Amino acid sequence: MIRAAIIGATGYTGAELMRILLLHPEATLEVATSQSSCTERVTDHYPALHGLCDLRFEENIPESIARRIDVVFLALPHGEAMEAAIAYHQLGVRVIDLSADFRIDDAGAYRNIYGKDHLAPQLLRQKVYGLSEINRTAIAASSLVANPGCYPTCTLLSVAPLAQKGLLCNPVIVDAKSGVSGAGKKPGPRTHFVEINEGFSPYGVGTHRHQPEITQEMDKLGTLQSDVIFTPHLLPLSRGMLTTTYLGLQPGTTVEQVVTAYEQFCQHEPFVYFLGLDRFPSVRDVRGSNNCFIGIHIDIAHQRAIVIAAIDNLMKGASGQAVQNMNIMFGLPEDCGLKGMLQVL
Numbered sequence: 001m002i003r004a005a006i007i008g009a010t011g012y013t014g015a016e017l018m019r020i021l022l023l024h025p026e027a028t029l030e031v032a033t034s035q036s037s038c039t040e041r042v043t044d045h046y047p048a049l050h051g052l053c054d055l056r057f058e059e060n061i062p063e064s065i066a067r068r069i070d071v072v073f074l075a076l077p078h079g080e081a082m083e084a085a086i087a088y089h090q091l092g093v094r095v096i097d098l099s100a101d102f103r104i105d106d107a108g109a110y111r112n113i114y115g116k117d118h119l120a121p122q123l124l125r126q127k128v129y130g131l132s133e134i135n136r137t138a139i140a141a142s143s144l145v146a147n148p149g150c151y152p153t154c155t156l157l158s159v160a161p162l163a164q165k166g167l168l169c170n171p172v173i174v175d176a177k178s179g180v181s182g183a184g185k186k187p188g189p190r191t192h193f194v195e196i197n198e199g200f201s202p203y204g205v206g207t208h209r210h211q212p213e214i215t216q217e218m219d220k221l222g223t224l225q226s227d228v229i230f231t232p233h234l235l236p237l238s239r240g241m242l243t244t245t246y247l248g249l250q251p252g253t254t255v256e257q258v259v260t261a262y263e264q265f266c267q268h269e270p271f272v273y274f275l276g277l278d279r280f281p282s283v284r285d286v287r288g289s290n291n292c293f294i295g296i297h298i299d300i301a302h303q304r305a306i307v308i309a310a311i312d313n314l315m316k317g318a319s320g321q322a323v324q325n326m327n328i329m330f331g332l333p334e335d336c337g338l339k340g341m342l343q344v345l
């Protein structure tokens with residue numbers, strides 16, 4: 001059995017991690033930490049877990065927790081996760097960080113994007129970017145996985161089949177929508193019920209911190225130096241994410257080449273499904289699951305395509321992918337404890 005801890009377990013991704021790990025056949029949840037609710041029962045915060053969890057939230061003390069676990073999930077805000085990652089990594093625990101603290105390869109770029117000096121530039125170079133479908137070999141050998149952001153996950157899975165085959169052309173324009181849980185548990189002026197209910201608006205236009213993350217990882221998918229334009233929007237939904245990506249195709253690309261690229265990419269993937277030409281996903285189709293559904297429209301006369309992908313931001317966009325990465329790191333089937341997780345309606 002893999003013994004796991006969740007740091008920051010009161011938050012939304014922490015709660016999803018508890019839900020998955022408590023039902024996982026090869027893992028046990030040993031520790032759930034909280035700063036604000038230390039010693040309180042997990043079920044007092046998340047009554048849905050009654051019958052599954054007897055734990056109380058503990059204080060995050062790496063020196064004592066590390067002895068009781070094999071892997072730690074950091075579900076802390078970015079900027080806060082760094083220190084915990086360094087401590088657990090030094091203590092020999094495998095680390096899966098859900099925050100953005102280890103996603104950016106370069107410490108200078110991290111400072112520019114997140115406005116904070118990175119405390120462990122050497123670990124930045126050592127980490128593996130945890131997009132499971134692309135980096136599974138490196139993830140298997142890694143002791144520090146930087147779990148991708150939800151928007152980058154959805155976008156990169158949308159373009160990877162074409163980028164890997166060298167069929168992609170710039171610019172890549174991403175029109176993205178997220179449910180409000182993407183902003184975390186603490187409500188703010190942007191996520192207040194009155195603002196969001198029946199509201200729909202863009203944010204971070206031209207400035208969102210996921211644009212450089214997407215560009216960094218898209219550059220590694222093929223030979224193209226990518227030019228990404230990314231605009232996120234907030235949907236009046238609790239969870240779910242849909243990205244519509246407009247992209248160019250290399251001159252001479254055929255419909256068959258594009259379709260084959262997606263079919264081949266998805267063929268052996270446990271969680272990424274190609275719906276086919278002109279069949280498009282809804283966020284409802286992936287709710288509660290670790291799946292990513294992809295549909296495409298091709299305008300071959302203009303050598304362009306529109307790729308639409310849906311994920312659950314809390315699952316494939318965060319906690320589901322984090323457990324997929326744990327499975328890879330510990331040599332388990334990738335879908336272990338994840339496959340049956342879905343809601344039909």
Ligand SMILES: NC(=O)C1=CN([C@@H]2O[C@H](COP(=O)(O)OP(=O)(O)OC[C@H]3O[C@@H](n4cnc5c(N)ncnc54)[C@H](OP(=O)(O)O)[C@@H]3O)[C@@H](O)[C@H]2O)C=CC1
Pocket residue numbers: 007008009010011012013014033034035036037074075076077078080098099100148149150181182183184185186313314317318
């Ligand atoms: N929500 C999503 O869809 C996604 C989130 N992520 C990333 O995962 C991480 C966790 O996200 P999420 O669960 O949504 O966040 P939440 O805000 O819901 O939860 C974060 C938890 O961290 C704890 N915490 C510790 N220190 C601080 C601090 N200084 N300020 C605020 N909270 C603190 C809090 O628990 P306590 O006070 O009890 O200790 C809190 O419950 C973030 O880095 C986020 O960017 C990544 C992909 C998708």
Ligand SMILES: CC(=O)N[C@@H](CCC(=O)OP(=O)(O)O)C(=O)O
Pocket residue numbers: 098099100148149150151178179180181182183184232234317
């Ligand atoms: C709706 C919403 O606010 N979403 C968050 C992204 C959440 C996420 O995927 O990722 P990080 O781990 O990079 O925070 C945002 O736009 O900042």
